[in-house]
Amino acid sequence: xxxxxxxxxxxxxxxxxxxxxxxxxxxxxxxxxxxxxxxxxxxxxxxxxxxxxxxxxxxxxxxxxxxxxxxxxxxxxxxxxxxxxxxxxxxxxxxxxxxxxxxxxxxxxxxxxxxxxxxxxxxxxxxxxxxxxxxxxxxxxxxxxxxxxxxxxxxxxxxxxxxxxxxxxxxxxxxxxxxxxxxxxxxxxxxxxxxxxxxxxxxxxxxxxxxxxxxxxxxxxxxxxxxxxxxxxxxxxxxxxxxxxxxxxxxxxxxxxxxxxxxxxxxxxxxxxxxxxxxxxxxxxxxxxxxxxxxxxxxxxxxxxxxxxxxxxxxxxxxxxxxxxxxxxxxxxxxxxxxxxxxxxxxxxxxxxxxxxx
Ligand code: SF4
Numbered sequence: 368x369x370x371x372x373x374x375x376x377x378x379x380x381x382x383x384x385x386x387x388x389x390x391x392x393x394x395x396x397x398x399x400x401x402x403x404x405x406x407x408x409x410x411x412x413x414x415x416x417x418x419x420x421x422x423x424x425x426x427x428x429x430x431x432x433x434x435x436x437x438x439x440x441x442x443x444x445x446x447x448x449x450x451x452x453x454x455x456x457x458x459x460x461x462x463x464x465x466x467x468x469x470x471x472x473x474x475x476x477x478x479x480x481x482x483x484x485x486x487x488x489x490x491x492x493x494x495x496x497x498x499x500x501x502x503x504x505x506x507x508x509x510x511x512x513x514x515x516x517x518x519x520x521x522x523x524x525x526x527x528x529x530x531x532x533x534x535x536x537x538x539x540x541x542x543x544x545x546x547x548x549x550x551x552x553x554x555x556x557x558x559x560x561x562x563x564x565x566x567x568x569x570x571x572x573x574x575x576x577x578x579x580x581x582x583x584x585x586x587x588x589x590x591x592x593x594x595x596x597x598x599x600x601x602x603x604x605x606x607x608x609x610x611x612x613x614x615x616x617x618x619x620x621x622x623x624x625x626x627x628x629x630x631x632x633x634x635x636x637x638x639x640x641x642x643x644x645x646x647x648x649x650x651x652x653x654x655x656x657x658x659x660x661x662x663x664x665x666x667x668x669x670x671x672x673x674x675x676x677x678x679x680x681x682x683x684x685x686x687x688x689x690x691x692x693x694x695x696x697x698x699x700x701x702x703x704x705x706x707x708x709x710x711x712x713x714x715x716x717x718x719x720x721x722x723x724x725x
Contacts, residue, residue: 368460369459369686369687369690370690373686373687373689373690374686376686376689378407378684378685378686381407381684381685381686381688381689382407382410382685384689384693385411385685385688385689385692386411388689388692388693388695388696389411389692391696392432392692392695392696394429394430395430395431395432395695396430396431396432396433396434396692396695397413397414397428397430397432397433397434398411398412398413398414398433398434398436398688399412399413399414399415399416399421399424399425399433399434399435399436399437399441399445400412400414400415400436400437401415401416401417401418401421401436401437401438401441401680402415402416402417402630402631402634402651402653402654402657403437403630403651403653403654403677403680404436404437404653404680404683405653405680405681405683405684406653406657407684407685408436408683408684408685408688409436409657411436411688412436416631417517417518417519417629417630417631418441418444418498418499418517418518419498419517419518419519419520419629419631419725420519420631421435421437421441421445422441422444422445422448422498422517422718423722425444425445425448425449425455426448426449428449428453430453431452431453431454432453432454432456432695432700433445433449433453433454433455433456434456434458434688434691434692435455435456435457435458435704436458436683436688437457437462437680437683438457438462438463438464438467438679438680439457439460439462439463439464439467439704440463440464440467440498440499440500440501440502441498442455442456442457442704443501443502443704443706444498444502444505444718445704446502446704446705446706446711447502447505447706447711447714447715447718448715448718454700454703455703455704456691456700456701456702456703456704457702457704458683458684458687458688458690458691458702459682459683459684459687459702460702461679461682462679462680462682462683463679464499464587464679465587465588465679466497466499466539466540466585466586466587466588466615467499467500467501467504467539468501469539469563469583469584469585469586470496470500470501470504470538470539470563470583470585471501471503471504472501472503472504472506472507474563475494475504475507475538475583476507478536478561478563478568478583479494479507479511479536481566481567481568482536482575482581485567485572485575485576486534486575486576487576490512491532491533491534492533492534492535492536493512493513493514493528493533493534493535493536494507494508494511494512494513494535494536494538495508495513495514495515495516495524495525495528495535495536495537495538496508496513496514496515496516496537496538496539496717497515497516497517497518497521497537497538497539497540497543498515498516498517498718498721499539499540499587500515500538500539502706502710502711502714503710503714504538504539505713505714505717505718506709506710506711506713506714506717507713508714508717509712509713509714509715509716509717509718509720510713510716513536513717513720514717514718514720514721514724515717515718515720515721516721517629517721517725518543518613518614518615518628518629518630519628519629519631519632519725520721520724520725521543521544521547521614522547522550522551523724523725524721524724524725525537525547525548525551525580526551527724529551529579534578534579534580534581535579535580535581536561536580536581537580537581537582537583538582538583538585539583539585540582540583540585540586540587540615541560541582541583541584541585541586542586542587542590542591542614542615542616542617542618542621543614543615544558544580544582544583545558545560545580545582545618546614546616546618546621546627547614548579548580548582549618549621549622550627553579553580556577557577557578557579557580558578558579558580558582559574559575559578559580559581559582560581560582560584561581561582561583561584562584563583563584563585568581586615587615589615589651589675589676589677590613590615590616590649590650590651590675591615591616591617592671592675593612593616593617593620593649593670593671593675594617594620594671595619595620595623597647597670597671597672598610598620598623598647598670601647601668601670605645605647605666607644607645608645608646608647609625609626609636609640609644609645609646609647610623610624610625610626610646610647610649610670611624611625611626611627611628611633611636611637611646611647611648611649612624612626612627612648612649612650612670613627613628613629613630613633613649613650613651614627614628614629616649620649620670624649630650630651630654633648633650633654633658634654634658637658637662637665637667638661638662640665642664642665643664643665644665644666645665645666645668646665646666646667646668647668647669647670648667648668648669648670649669649670649671651675651676651677651680652669652674652675652676652677653676653677653680653681655667655668655669655674656669656674
């Protein structure tokens with residue numbers, strides 16, 4: 368927990384001190400920053416990215432300490448893909464992800480056992496977990512012939528499974544699973560939703576057997592709040608409007624968007640658009656306002672007003688970062704994220720299978 372003395376430090380003071388400490392610690396420390404981090408923090412990132420980009424980046428870093436300005440599952444992934452002598456640090460241990468918390472390994476195992484009772488051969492079902500999940504859930508996939516995916520490569524992963532005639536059990540995000548499956552041309556009846564509160568997901572044996580994808584009923588509370596209610600108004604006001612959304616938004620909105628893609632994809636589309644372009648963006652508020660500042664010659668609007676911010680990402684403050692760096696300068700490691708070895712090995716199988724595909 369952040370020591371009391373840091374709470375009295377202003378953002379401005381913290382920023383000055385972080386600048387000094389970063390220079391002092393040099394190459395020993397590498398700071399990774401997710402796109403949803405606030406500006407005061409992300410300015411210190413040595414690399415920025417989405418979940419896929421940051422896990423690929425983490426695997427290449429040689430620094431002794433990796434400070435992950437993101438949420439817990441990301442820091443766990445970094446610990447899994449880095450060497451044993453490297454230490455991964457999360458500046459606030461309370462920075463979790465509500466979506467990741469909607470599926471634990473016990474719930475997934477129970478559902479898996481129930482699916483196995485219904486289908487003819489469970490080895491024809493591929494468990495796929497979005498990287499926004501606990502290391503133990505990734506380990507479950509590694510142990511059962513499955514893999515991880517991100518919002519950037521979910522299409523490739525599902526395509527790979529369907530091309531082998533496999534069924535997919537997808538968790539924890541129902542919307543990423545559904546939106547991706549729909550974009551691959553699956554019909555409504557081929558996509559079923561597993562209700563984690565009910566035995567057999569509340570589904571009949573017939574539905575489980577005939578589904579091409581069974582999606583868990585988790586969701587991102589930030590992206591779920593985006594609605595299509597504003598769309599008509601915005602389109603009327605700006606006839607040239609391009610609507611671009613993250614695949615964690617509900618499918619009722621996703622089908623009305625002009626484009627759908629990961630945060631990296633959204634950044635790419637906005638940055639490459641000609642001056643004068645107008646976008647309504649359906650993703651986290653910090654990223655949308657950063658894009659608006661970076662591209663003043665384009666009009667970047669949030670699809671929702673008020674905007675939707677990720678409160679757990681917001682927990683990483685300049686004061687937290689300062690505490691971590693000051694501790695390192697004093698030879699102390701605070702908030703290290705350690706994934707147990709047996710979980711690490713199994714989770715790595717699932718992560719490496721994803722890397723091979725993407
Ligand atoms: S934006 Fe959503 S999925 Fe991402 S960390 Fe926040 S709650 Fe989790």
